[in-house]
Amino acid sequence: MLRNRLLLLQVFFVNVLLVKSHFISKRAIDESISARIERVLSAYPIIDGHNDVPFTLKKLFENDVSRFDFESNLRDAPVYKEIASSHTDIPRLRQGKVGGQFWSAYVRCDTQYKDAVERVLEQIDVVYKLVEKYPNDLQLATSSQDIEDALKNGKIASLIGVEGGHTINSNLAILRSFYKLGVRYMTLSHSCNTPWIDTANVELNATDDLEPQVKGVSEFGVHVIKEMNRLGMMVDLSHVSTDAMRQALRIAEAPVIFSHSGPRAVMDHPRNVPDDVLEILPLRDGVIMINFYSCYVVQNCSDTNLGTIKDVVKQIDHVRRITGSADHIGIGADYNGVPRVPVGLEDVSKYPALFEALLTESEFTWTDEDLAKVANLNILRVFRKVEEVRDRLKNEGKPADNTVFKYYEEPANAEKKFSLEPNPVEVCTSGVERNPEEEKALFKGKTFVYQQKYY
Numbered sequence: 426m427l428r429n430r431l432l433l434l435q436v437f438f439v440n441v442l443l444v445k446s447h448f449i450s451k452r453a454i455d456e457s458i459s460a461r462i463e464r465v466l467s468a469y470p471i472i473d474g475h476n477d478v479p480f481t482l483k484k485l486f487e488n489d490v491s492r493f494d495f496e497s498n499l500r501d502a503p504v505y506k507e508i509a510s511s512h513t514d515i516p517r518l519r520q521g522k523v524g525g526q527f528w529s530a531y532v533r534c535d536t537q538y539k540d541a542v543e544r545v546l547e548q549i550d551v552v553y554k555l556v557e558k559y560p561n562d563l564q565l566a567t568s569s570q571d572i573e574d575a576l577k578n579g580k581i582a583s584l585i586g587v588e589g590g591h592t593i594n595s596n597l598a599i600l601r602s603f604y605k606l607g608v609r610y611m612t613l614s615h616s617c618n619t620p621w622i623d624t625a626n627v628e629l630n631a632t633d634d635l636e637p638q639v640k641g642v643s644e645f646g647v648h649v650i651k652e653m654n655r656l657g658m659m660v661d662l663s664h665v666s667t668d669a670m671r672q673a674l675r676i677a678e679a680p681v682i683f684s685h686s687g688p689r690a691v692m693d694h695p696r697n698v699p700d701d702v703l704e705i706l707p708l709r710d711g712v713i714m715i716n717f718y719s720c721y722v723v724q725n726c727s728d729t730n731l732g733t734i735k736d737v738v739k740q741i742d743h744v745r746r747i748t749g750s751a752d753h754i755g756i757g758a759d760y761n762g763v764p765r766v767p768v769g770l771e772d773v774s775k776y777p778a779l780f781e782a783l784l785t786e787s788e789f790t791w792t793d794e795d796l797a798k799v800a801n802l803n804i805l806r807v808f809r810k811v812e813e814v815r816d817r818l819k820n821e822g823k824p825a826d827n828t829v830f831k832y833y834e835e836p837a838n839a840e841k842k843f844s845l846e847p848n849p850v851e852v853c854t855s856g857v858e859r860n861p862e863e864e865k866a867l868f869k870g871k872t873f874v875y876q877q878k879y880y
């Protein structure tokens with residue numbers, strides 16, 4: 426009897442020890458994952474491709490940064506209830522291990538042919554105002570070296586990306602001026618066609634949506650891309666049509682980026698990138714920075730169907746599978762620009778959670794180097810190569826492009842200076858003489874239809 430009792434007691438203690446050691450080992454694994462991510466992201470902080478804080482400043486404060494307290498927690502401040510998202514402030518950027526941010530200078534498509542240039546200058550200006558107001562945390566960066574310097578200083582490298590090619594008003598002098606103001610990427614379109622490139626929205630197949638106007642990139646668009654390469658401004662293909670992506674990848678001499686897009690095979694939306702484009706992305710050594718917008722992450726997104734962090738891991742896995750490595754993946758969450766984000770990625774403080782999920786949910790085994798590439802090494806490599814192409818073209822003596830955008834009464838009259846397949850047709854607008862009625866006729870009245878915003 427006593428022996429039995431002793432035996433029972435022994436079994437009990439062994440079980441207690443086993444259960445305890447199970448929890449200890451599980452916690453040890455969890456701690457090692459978060460500690461590992463902490464270590465990797467401390468050495469290689471996130472450089473995010475797209476954040477719309479400047480547009481938040483425009484919408485809420487008419488760009489008066491004195492009314493904006495970026496050092497406070499902006500999650501619950503009442504004024505932000507007026508907008509769909511308030512994902513970003515300095516404390517949360519720090520928590521999220523962010524070391525670099527491309528702040529988006531975005532202006533709406535309904536400014537096209539009107540005040541787009543003026544509006545985008547305001548958005549560039551407000552990035553400067555923001556950086557000047559917070560010198561302890563933000564540092565302007567206009568080169569890959571600047572990013573590295575900011576990282577060394579423990580600052581968040583602050584870069585400017587212009588969103589929407591309509592903002593150059595089909596004028597290469599304006600493009601060059603943007604570069605001089607520090608703009609280091611331009612998204613070639615937004616939700617509208619510009620006269621020289623088609624938007625992704627042409628693929629929505631809705632009754633009243635846009636139709637392709639130039640079947641991808643027009644001849645003038647070729648000049649825009651090549652001039653961006655000459656300047657050292659990254660070509661951003663988020664928001665353009667699939668034909669435009671394919672053509673731009675052939676035209677560009679330097680690597681291209683998708684500053685905030687996902688893979689279309691995982692979530693079928695024209696804003697996402699199809700596999701055939703992802704397959705050729707490595708040939709241009711480009712990078713696709715993954716967008717967190719719920720509606721580009723899961724089918725039938727809604728307030729009750731936001732997707733989760735695992736859905737974003739699936740997207741990253743898909744890009745890795747199709748491109749063949751971790752060399753072409755980055756993060757371009759689109760925070761402050763989208764009304765819905767996946768569960769687990771609620772704001773800029775959550776980037777580390779995504780990296781932890783890559784270690785626990787992914788079909789791939791991620792080395793520290795792979796993680797560092799996604800966090801910042803890939804976009805830094807692309808940026809450096811874009812600068813190298815700029816330097817080479819300068820050494821070769823390539824001059825500024827003096828092409829002036831021409832107004833063609835009929836698309837068929839377009840000059841054919843470049844042989845691209847499919848052969849682009851120049852449809853155009855008045856760069857010089859503005860005649861809204863003629864423009865409207867050329868675009869069949871559809872240029873000005875913007876029922877939906879795509880982020």
Ligand SMILES: [Zn+2]
Binds near residue numbers: 588664879
């Ligand atoms: Zn966007």
